[in-house]
Amino acid sequence: MKLKWLPLLMASSVGAMSASAAPERDPELLVGSYTQGKSQGIYRLQFDSQKGRITPEPLQVFKAANPSWLTLSKDQSRLFVVNENGQGQSDVVGRVSSLSIDPSTHELRLLSQVKTLGENPTHSSLSGDEKFLFVANYGVGVDPGGSLAVLPISFDGQLQPVTQMSSHQPSRVNPERQVSAHVHSVVSSPDGKFVFASDLGADKVFVYRYDPATNPEHPLVASTPEAIELPPGSGPRHLLFSNDGKHAYLTTEMSAQVFVFDYDNGQLKQRQTVDLARGMPAQNRAAGALHASADGKFLYVSNRGKANEILVFAIDPANGELNEIQRRSVDGDHPREFTLSPNGKFLLIANQMSNEIVVLERDPATGKLGKTLQKLAMDAPSDVKFIQRP
Numbered sequence: 001m002k003l004k005w006l007p008l009l010m011a012s013s014v015g016a017m018s019a020s021a022a023p024e025r026d027p028e029l030l031v032g033s034y035t036q037g038k039s040q041g042i043y044r045l046q047f048d049s050q051k052g053r054i055t056p057e058p059l060q061v062f063k064a065a066n067p068s069w070l071t072l073s074k075d076q077s078r079l080f081v082v083n084e085n086g087q088g089q090s091d092v093v094g095r096v097s098s099l100s101i102d103p104s105t106h107e108l109r110l111l112s113q114v115k116t117l118g119e120n121p122t123h124s125s126l127s128g129d130e131k132f133l134f135v136a137n138y139g140v141g142v143d144p145g146g147s148l149a150v151l152p153i154s155f156d157g158q159l160q161p162v163t164q165m166s167s168h169q170p171s172r173v174n175p176e177r178q179v180s181a182h183v184h185s186v187v188s189s190p191d192g193k194f195v196f197a198s199d200l201g202a203d204k205v206f207v208y209r210y211d212p213a214t215n216p217e218h219p220l221v222a223s224t225p226e227a228i229e230l231p232p233g234s235g236p237r238h239l240l241f242s243n244d245g246k247h248a249y250l251t252t253e254m255s256a257q258v259f260v261f262d263y264d265n266g267q268l269k270q271r272q273t274v275d276l277a278r279g280m281p282a283q284n285r286a287a288g289a290l291h292a293s294a295d296g297k298f299l300y301v302s303n304r305g306k307a308n309e310i311l312v313f314a315i316d317p318a319n320g321e322l323n324e325i326q327r328r329s330v331d332g333d334h335p336r337e338f339t340l341s342p343n344g345k346f347l348l349i350a351n352q353m354s355n356e357i358v359v360l361e362r363d364p365a366t367g368k369l370g371k372t373l374q375k376l377a378m379d380a381p382s383d384v385k386f387i388q389r390p
């Protein structure tokens with residue numbers, strides 16, 4: 001009887017082994033860019049997740065004006081793009097676009113485009129229920145300065161005109177960069193109940209309750225307290241919540257620091273401050289993007305200026321505090337944004353000023369970055385996002 005069952009067991013084992021050994025599907029990469037030079041807009045590229053290489057020939061070039069920030073819906077069927085237009089450009093009107101992503105081919109197609117009622121939109125994010133898009137109008141010029149815009153999204157992905165605007169008082173600490181508000185990012189809390197707007201010009205992170213049930217056209221209501229104050233002249237830029245939702249990390253662009261907060265029900269309580277520049281001169285201070293590994297064990301932060309580094313931190317699982325474990329050159333100039341590959345084996349950097357995407361090796365176990373695997377020429381890249389094949 002045992003001999004009769006043996007072939008079945010073996011066949012079952014072989015099937016299980018084959019399934020577990022099935023090669024992972026290679027993702028595609030979306031690259032947003034600034035189009036004052038040679039770039040044409042959004043580039044869709046193939047990525048080899050085993051070798052860590054981007055195929056140079058694009059799968060698609062979607063022509064758009066300054067698509068500097070890309071926001072994907074949870075199911076990756078929609079892409080929302082800020083068109084960072086403003087004073088001194090061919091189009092002085094800030095806009096935001098929605099695109100559909102074909103589920104089979106990943107082909108991008110324009111669905112809608114509306115004005116953001118502000119200049120130089122640099123960031124966007126979706127509400128937790130994906131019914132609204134929050135846009136950060138940075139506003140390079142003193143007048144009108146920056147603002148937060150709220151745009152409803154219809155069921156078919158069409159963006160509706162702005163229904164709510166918020167502006168803030170600047171700190172005026174830095175006479176060149178803080179004479180007016182400059183909203184740099186807007187993100188929701190993990191539970192979707194609160195929205196946080198980081199304003200570089202105000203030295204504050206403003207907190208709003210998300211309450212569309214009370215007023216669908218004005219879903220954001222000022223919370224109490226209405227803002228988290230940062231040191232004068234620090235210039236808050238991007239906020240990121242930890243994977244477990246218990247902590248938050250904030251980069252301050254002008255002081256080149258990372259602030260670590262404990263988070264609870266709309267409240268941010270400062271726990272730690274990490275200095276990226278270590279007393280280096282002002283030209284080394286330009287903190288930018290930050291992203292955590294999928295396992296929540298490591299945090300990666302870019303510091304631009306003359307430093308041009310990615311800093312790697314181990315995250316203490318007990319309290320969320322950061323311990324620096326590596327500083328790695330970006331092998332280029334001005335790392336505007338970066339991303340981790342879905343398998344965690346690579347880190348890709350959009351070096352805006354040196355016009356390239358740089359692929360670095362990454363050890364998922366230690367979190368450390370290794371050798372440079374590729375430098376792909378790309379004019380003024382500003383954002384990089386992965387989409388998975390079906």
